[in-house]
Amino acid sequence: MQMQVAVLPLARLTKRRETWLIDRKSTHSRAETPNPETDGREVLVEAGHRCAIPTCRQTPVEIAHIVPWEQIREHGFDNLIALCPTCHARYDRGEIDRKAMLQYKANLSVLNGRYGDLEQRVLRLFAEQANAHQIWLPGGFDILLMNLLKDGFLTDTGQNSGVILAGVPSAKLYGLTGGGREFIKRWLSAQELE
Numbered sequence: 001m002q003m004q005v006a007v008l009p010l011a012r013l014t015k016r017r018e019t020w021l022i023d024r025k026s027t028h029s030r031a032e033t034p035n036p037e038t039d040g041r042e043v044l045v046e047a048g049h050r051c052a053i054p055t056c057r058q059t060p061v062e063i064a065h066i067v068p069w070e071q072i073r074e075h076g077f078d079n080l081i082a083l084c085p086t087c088h089a090r091y092d093r094g095e096i097d098r099k100a101m102l103q104y105k106a107n108l109s110v111l112n113g114r115y116g117d118l119e120q121r122v123l124r125l126f127a128e129q130a131n132a133h134q135i136w137l138p139g140g141f142d143i144l145l146m147n148l149l150k151d152g153f154l155t156d157t158g159q160n161s162g163v164i165l166a167g168v169p170s171a172k173l174y175g176l177t178g179g180g181r182e183f184i185k186r187w188l189s190a191q192e193l194e
């Protein structure tokens with residue numbers, strides 16, 4: 001009885017592995033470890049439930065395969081990206097190349113790994129306004145902007161609203177640095193961020 005319990009999971013594992021190895025042989029571009037399948041939810045979360053192309057950011061979104069399903073036959077997280085129907089159709093027609101799409105995917109991971117929600121919003125606001133280089137934000141938010149400040153993409157101009165509440169200015173003026181503008185340019189044009 002005990003033996004059966006021990007044998008069963010092993011048999012399952014072997015079957016899974018064989019399936020994966022056959023799949024791997026047919027694509028020639030797989031990583032050494034299997035890419036776990038996803039139900040798509042984390043793909044949507046990764047892109048903030050908006051089109052992952054930073055110049056688009058439209059809704060609604062669909063889940064697209066970066067390497068086509070016909071070639072890869074799996075729904076692994078690394079091969080999926082959230083796109084609006086327009087960008088999805090453009091990608092499928094070859095109007096957006098795969099190298100760019102892979103970089104958009106990689107950059108989502110850099111942004112999510114390094115920057116918090118407020119920081120990403122600040123970057124997006126500057127991305128939408130190519131000529132803007134300053135932003136007023138409520139005082140006391142330095143900790144939420146910590147990595148942008150640390151990376152030298154945002155600076156505290158020293159200017160504030162002049163209204164001080166419990167030692168904290170009601171608003172502070174931050175500036176986008178040249179490095180910050182360059183980072184945004186690279187992000188928008190599907191270049192490597194790290």
Ligand SMILES: [Zn+2]
Nearest residue numbers: 051056084087
């Ligand atoms: Zn789009």
